[in-house]
Each structure stands twice: as C-alpha cells, then as structure tokens.
Amino acid sequence: MTLDEIASALRDAEKTGVPIAPVRAHLAGAEEAYAVQEINTVARLGAGGRLVGRKIGLTNPAVQAQLGVDQPDYGMLFADMDLPHGAELPWCEGAQWKAEAELAFVMGRDLSEPDCTTAEAMCAVEYVVPALEIVGSRIADWDIRFVDTVADNASSAFFTLGPSARRLTEIDLLDCRMEIRAGDEVVSRGSGRACLGSPLNALVWLARVMARAGRPLGEGDVVLSGALGPMVAAAPGAVFTASTEGFGETAIRFGD
Template sequence: MDPHLTSIADQLWQAELTREPIAPVRDRLAELAAGADLLTAAYQVQQFNTQRRIEGGARLVGRKIGLTSVAVQRQLGVDSPDFGALFADMAVGDGEEIAASRLMQPKAEAEIALVLERDLPHGKHTVADLIAATAYALPAIEVVGSRIANWDIRLADTVADNASSGLFVLGTRPVSLGRLDLAGCGMTMERRGEPVSVGAGAACLGNPLNAAVWLADTLARLGTPLRAGDVLMTGALGPMVAVQPGDVFTAQIEGLGAVSAVFGH
C-alpha cells in the first residue's frame, strides 16, 4: 500500500490505542487518491488495519453494514452504505456491563443480526441465496465509535475507520427467518425505560436482506466472501443515540425479542 495511506492507517490505529480522536482524514485521502476512487483508498486503509489486527491475534467473526438507514445517513450527511470488520473481542454479552475505557465517542443503534451457516462466494447473490445461507437472526445493539474527532465524518472517513465500528451486543434467542417479517418488524430502543429510537426493518435499505445481499456481493467481488459462521450486523433500524456513562439501552424488535447494552460509569 502507498506509504502515505499507511500513515493514515497508523494514525487511526494510534487513535484507537490512545483513545484520542484525530482530525478527519477525507481531505488527505482525496489528495492521495489523485483522481482514483476515493473510497478505494479508504477501504485500503481499512483493510490494512484489519489485517494488522488479524496478524496480532484477533479473530475475524463477521462484518457490519453501516449507513443503511436513511435517518442515520441524514445524521451523517452521506447517501450510501459501507461495511467494516467484526472481531471476537468486539462482542459483548447481553446485559454485560461495558467499561467506559472500551468506548470512544460511543453511540448506540438497534439492528438485526444474521448468522450464516453457508458460504456466500458468488459474484451476484439473490435474496433466496441469503435466506438459504442464514441459520438464524438475533436482536442486536451496535455500539458505534469514531476515531475521528467530534464525529466530523463523511463517507471516506468512516470507511477508513472500519465503518466507525466499536462493539456489538447480540441477543441470545435465535429465530429462523421463516418466523420473521424482516421488513415489517417494528423496533423500539429505550434508555432506562424511555423510548429514544424507533424504527422498523424497512428502514434498512427496505429490508435487512437487501443490505445483506449488497454486502455479500461486495465482499465476493473483493475476494473476501462471507463464510459460514459469520455474523452480519445488517444496519440500523432507527437513529443512533449518544451514550452517556451509566446508560442502559434495551432494544425490542418484533419477532426477535429484546437485547440490552449496559454502560459503566
């Protein structure tokens, strides 16, 4: 990779280690892209740090899709989805307290997670392929975080920053897709009993399966296809909400039940 792109990757890596956010990287990425695809450069930065984590012993367990909700896109001023890597050390148990030291400008959003039982290696997938490959769905809360100061991000910033990944919390009652209306299911996320985010499956590119097809096609094209056992965080069902110390978020998703994220002081 271009040494200048490596420098951007190093800065994001250090921001994660030190918990000190950095300035946006989009302008530097645009300069380095020099007429090439800006997002290609951003994904090169992301992949560099993904590989660095793997070489350091982290276990890749799936992918997340970001910016699938129109509401979230409006919040961040972008108009297309992105993806990032999920690692085992990012997983948090349902109701397990999350230490403040693990967080960086955290925000919470409710999602539907899919867990695969078959590989998805094709260049073009159908919704039927995704249904056949999915073992079950789970309710989930993603705790997004940004290494970019003040969440001053555009698409290139968040792509380079592993799609603003932080942590993820999965529910523990698996449900087969045949028992769910993924587009029509309603979602309410509460903070200590007060509703703070409301949405539905249709907020995620019309249906979470549409988001999953987009991801499967994209990763297969890049030569890193989704595999059996992978967790897919399919995207927010409603607006994300800033997290404060001591918060408790519970997301209730119709047909899937509830999942909670508990934050320490």
C-alpha cells in the same frame, strides 16, 4: 499523509482513546478509504485478532444523502468486539460511543459469488437475532464524511447479540417494530423497512461486495444489518435495552 500513515493514526486513536482530526483531505475517494481499512484489518489479524463477521452501515437513505453517497458501507467484526447480552462496557476516557439497534444474520453457509442472489442469501441464513451495535468514531467530534468512516472500519467498536434466535420463516423482517429504551424512556424507534427497505437487501448487497473484495461471507459469520432507527449517544452509567417485535431484546450497560 500516506495510506499507511492514516491507518497507523487510526490504530493509535483506538489504542489511546484520543480521537484524531478527519482524514478525508488525505484520501482520493472510497477506494483509498477501503484500502486504509484493509491495512488495519491485516494488522489486526496479524496481531492475533479473529475475523467473525461484518457490519453494514449507512443503510438509511437520509443518512446517505447527508454524506453525499448512494450506497451503504461495510466494516469488519472481530471476536474481541463481541459483548455478552446485558454486559457492562467499562467507560473509557475519550469514548464517543453511540448505540443503534439492528438485526444480526448468523450465516449457515458460505456466500462466495459476486452475483449472489436473494434466494441464495436466504438459504445461507441460519438464524436472525436482535443486536445492538456500539459505534465509536476515532474521528474527533464525529466530524465525518463517507471516506472518514470507511477508513475507520465503518466507525465500529462493539456489538452484542440477543439470546433469542429466529429462523427467517418465523419472523417479519419488514414490519418488525423496534424500540430502544433508556430506563423507561423510549429514545429510538424504527422498523425493518428503515434498513435499505429490508435487512435482507442489506445482506445481499454485502455478500456481493465482500465477494468482490476477496473477503466473502462464510459459515458462522455474523452480519449486522444496519440500523433500524436513529443512533443514541451513550454516556457513563447508561443502560440501553433494544426490543424488536418478533425477536425479543438485547441490552448493554456502560460503566460509570
């Protein structure tokens, strides 16, 4: 398969809800996987999509080791992926959705330098809000390796932001505790330290990488930090509420 054929197959899988076989056998490495992602980014923009941010994935060292990589990955966030707090996401046949609690940076300034510093990133953050990302691999049975998820836009699907915004000076990014509840049951726990040691580390990494890739972070962009704890598999009728200490909560429900 060519890179264009892989990209087309992934677009079709997203459109039809029918996952495809892993694509890693057709990719030489991360560079080609990101090329596939960029093909589909351009296609989505050409069809009227609007780029509103980025997501960072694979921020947990244990998950990196499992996939045999030593760095995170990234994907694109579009306006039609943004769900209101507490919204119901209609269940789709073939969906492989999972939820993970994150923090989202809302950018107040551009970050266009490939050697972006931590201080510059801190100055550029307008607000931090709690977030839930709904990931949904287009690869059957989540049978993925690093290049599979990169080509598949980092397995992104939807995201929702909580209604409470905080300034960096008001919160603790490191020791904030996170819980995801399904009803009264706690199904995931974590903290800010689980995300590359600090969600701010993840932001700096992304700012540098996106500047080099020619899609630098800009004012108003949303940046999903990466998971603060384990992902939770969704099912029809599920309701997830993520609470992060110092940030409040955000919630999503899935249709029957």
